[in-house]
Amino acid sequence: MSAINFKGGTGKTTVAIAIAEGLCHLLKKRVLIIDCDFQCSASITLLGRKALNHLISIDATLDCQLQKLMDGNGRAELSATAVRARNCVREASELMFLLPGNPDMPRRERQILASYLPGRDIHSAYQAASIMIGEIYRSLLDDFDFVLIDCPPGLTLFSEAAIRASDGLIIPTLPNEISFAAIDHLRREIGRTRSDRSLDDLLVGTVISKIRQRNGGEHYRYQTRSIENLLDRVAPGFQILKPYLPYCRELEATTWRDDDGGSISFEHRYGQSSAMIMQLTQAFAMRCDALMARKAKPAQPARLKCPTC
Numbered sequence: 001m002s003a004i005n006f007k008g009g010t011g012k013t014t015v016a017i018a019i020a021e022g023l024c025h026l027l028k029k030r031v032l033i034i035d036c037d038f039q040c041s042a043s044i045t046l047l048g049r050k051a052l053n054h055l056i057s058i059d060a061t062l063d064c065q066l067q068k069l070m071d072g073n074g075r076a077e078l079s080a081t082a083v084r085a086r087n088c089v090r091e092a093s094e095l096m097f098l099l100p101g102n103p104d105m106p107r108r109e110r111q112i113l114a115s116y117l118p119g120r121d122i123h124s125a126y127q128a129a130s131i132m133i134g135e136i137y138r139s140l141l142d143d144f145d146f147v148l149i150d151c152p153p154g155l156t157l158f159s160e161a162a163i164r165a166s167d168g169l170i171i172p173t174l175p176n177e178i179s180f181a182a183i184d185h186l187r188r189e190i191g192r193t194r195s196d197r198s199l200d201d202l203l204v205g206t207v208i209s210k211i212r213q214r215n216g217g218e219h220y221r222y223q224t225r226s227i228e229n230l231l232d233r234v235a236p237g238f239q240i241l242k243p244y245l246p247y248c249r250e251l252e253a254t255t256w257r258d259d260d261g262g263s264i265s266f267e268h269r270y271g272q273s274s275a276m277i278m279q280l281t282q283a284f285a286m287r288c289d290a291l292m293a294r295k296a297k298p299a300q301p302a303r304l305k306c307p308t309c
């Protein structure tokens, strides 16, 4: 599953981490987060800067390992580069893992692309490289129950691979028209990269975040009504995942963690937002189950019309 929206700051990393921790806490799932954003927010949050810098210095990051595997120099699987998410909540400490990002990722993407260029034009090289990376991402499903890809804003080689590899997409968005507009862009990109599925087939849900609660709830009700009207108008079938996430201190702090080595419990970390994150996780898991069941179902044979009726 990928957390994706071409607009930045919509809560992709926050939602990916909260749902990952929810899946570990609530369902005891083994979860991997792939950080394919060169800003490395998920990696800094879950490992701390010092540990991440060490991994960067020894080339033990997503991009370096992908490059080795694609050059045929890597003996290990991509999962060998996954590390324990040491700053996650206590309940997830044995279950949550991370494939760390690297600020050098854009340069590494260009190097990978260059290795695909001989004999190809730039578009087919990009396509071939992203298909290959998508296949490598999918190989991780042998080792984890859930793989969540935290995507960067915009489209990069590694995030195009995420679109190709994903069984489903979760789209964190802000309650404004500009953030919704980015989803139309995503729809077009999926049309270009996925011949097998449309955005509607892949959409696990839209998570609306950072809703301001003002005026004793009246403003909140007004905001949610207008979001629903707007979504209905611009993009029916948006599959909003509820509950809506308010602008709150606990979620603001999700990507600002001290090095606490997994000593804080889920309840403590999310405070008054705990129940909400658990509901969101449950809604997400149910949608994923439904989506995977739909995917597994063989296509219905076309019903033949009886010539006599």
Ligand SMILES: Nc1ncnc2c1ncn2[C@@H]1O[C@H](COP(=O)(O)OP(=O)(O)O)[C@@H](O)[C@H]1O
Pocket (backbone or CB within 6 Å): 007, 008, 009, 010, 011, 012, 013, 014, 015, 041, 209, 210, 211, 245, 246, 247, 248, 249, 251, 252, 253, 254, 255, 256
């Ligand atoms: N519901 C929320 N309430 C308050 N702050 C939030 C909320 N969701 C995200 N944030 C904050 O907004 C910023 C951007 O969120 P982030 O998850 O990094 O977005 P993205 O990954 O889409 O760029 C971060 O500083 C994060 O802590």
Ligand SMILES: [Mg+2]
Pocket (backbone or CB within 6 Å): 012, 013, 014, 037, 041, 042, 150, 151, 152
């Ligand atoms: Mg992010």
